[in-house]
Amino acid sequence: MANSSIPKFHQKSREERIKKVASFSGLSKEDIAILKNGGISFKEANNMVENAIGTISLPLGIATNFRINGKDYLIPMAIEEPSVIAAASKAAKIAKKQGGFTMKADESHSIGQIQVVDVKVKSAMSNVIRSEKEILKLANSKSKTLSKMGKGAKQVTCKKVNSDSGPMLVVELLIDVGDAMGANVTNTMCEGVAPLIEKLTGGRVVLRILSNYSTKRLVRGTAIFDKKELGGQETVNNIILAYQFATNDPYRAVTHNKGIMNGIIAVANATGQDTRAIEAAAHAYASRTGKYSSLTEWKKDKAGNLIGKIELPMSVGIVGGIVNIHPMIKVCTKILRIKSAKELVCIMGAAGLAQNLSAIRALASEGIQKGHMKLHARNIAASAGVTPDKMNEVTRQMIKEGNVSVHRAKEILKEL
The missing domain is CATH 3.90.770.10 (3-hydroxy-3-methylglutaryl-coenzyme A Reductase; Chain A, domain 2)
Structure with missing residues (x-):
């Protein structure tokens, strides 16, 4: 091994x-x-x-x-x-x-969100959930690759979000994106099902985008x-x-x-x-x-x-x-x-x-500074023009003195 x-x-x-x-x-x-x-x-x-x-x-x-x-x-x-x-x-x-x-x-499950406004949230939710199979079928038609692998859109959920402009319906797609990060396919699926979501809810879709809050x-x-x-x-x-x-x-x-x-x-x-x-x-x-x-x-x-x-x-x-x-x-x-x-x-x-x-x-x-200062001193010495063959000596002296600066590195270099 x-x-x-x-x-x-x-x-x-x-x-x-x-x-x-x-x-x-x-x-x-x-x-x-x-x-x-x-x-x-x-x-x-x-x-x-x-x-x-x-x-x-x-x-x-x-x-x-x-x-x-x-x-x-x-x-x-x-x-x-x-x-x-x-x-x-x-x-x-x-x-x-x-x-x-x-x-x-x-599992690599991505979350896609479709924001719906101007909608009666409670009845719209029921319509969306009843049509989950139709929504998933449409979403998965947007990625032949994931579907062939047994992955793709797996679940549709809904939630109500209150805002200053009134209640909103958020439809979420749970998508198994396999070995990809999944942003592109998630966005493609969200955009692909948006017209169907509008039809089912009677509302207006605004955003169709993945969530980077990947709690799944x-x-x-x-x-x-x-x-x-x-x-x-x-x-x-x-x-x-x-x-x-x-x-x-x-x-x-x-x-x-x-x-x-x-x-x-x-x-x-x-x-x-x-x-x-x-x-x-x-x-x-x-x-x-x-x-x-x-x-x-x-x-x-x-x-x-x-x-x-x-x-x-x-x-x-x-x-x-x-x-x-x-x-x-x-x-x-x-x-x-x-x-x-x-x-x-x-x-x-x-x-x-x-x-x-x-x-x-x-x-x-x-x-934490003990470890940091060793490498920091090398960076300072390099910026002062210290060559590799004299690097250890210059940095060792600066750390010993507790004076890590470009000016001191140049002084030590002249003394060598």
Whole structure:
């Protein structure tokens, strides 16, 4: 079985790292060339967005040590923030000693909404529900692919929404979109059934659009972290206190959840997911009780070890959209060795839980700046013109002095 634990991976050269990843994931020479050259051409970018003038790159790294549902993964993460990849890898290493992460994902059910106004809601609801089979048949005629796979529109529901303009009827389609994120097919089906909805209700359809609040696509999971590996019982207790702070104060909860999203969005960036949809759904879910709170839960088991849990909605896809056309995203998906969108969402959920553990562990012990400052000092030294052969010496001195600045880096460089 492939092993995601690679000793001293961070100390290896780029060539050595790529060689390890290629061996683990079965990358071809073409894949390796894409990793080295990276990104997309301007021509490709110009076909993706309007008024294109260039491209922006993010650092791409590999999180090691992950074992999820009994399978080892090397996880590509694209993010500009220091420490995230190292922190996730460290948390995964601790979790692996207890078997790793156990994750579960719902089926890939998308929600489409048709807004109906100028309507008698109660009678209109009855008409829609009675005609569910007709509506589903029409919706599924808009996607031959999903229908052939036994997927597609599965259910029609209705709800009343009160507004300043009066009551509205919202008709919702529940659609199994398979391994796609599903926005396009959901919108197509909503638009396709809209005339029928108007006919059945006698009202006027305004919006026909998917909901990014994907509560029918939850991912949830758990992991056990050994108390000794974390630094002892006091550290475990402090982590739980930090979590309780987040559950009871929205100011802390926002930053707590931002740490979770550091892990999730880094994987989303690397695999071409809709990060805005993921973020929006996660934060709405954190507010589902009427108070913004933590997306994770932390407690002790009988032995005093730390148990972490995570649950949030997430819409992802491994087919369609940018996933099919961006060469680097294709390679990142290949590195993961995934076969379904459900497998990808389990990986992303585990990355979020791992990152959250590392963040609150650091906060509850030595503080988060210790790890951040090491990489921050390197960035500052680089901007001051420090060459790679003198990088370690300059950054070490700045951190020792507690004076990390471009001016000080230049001074130290002159003294060497």
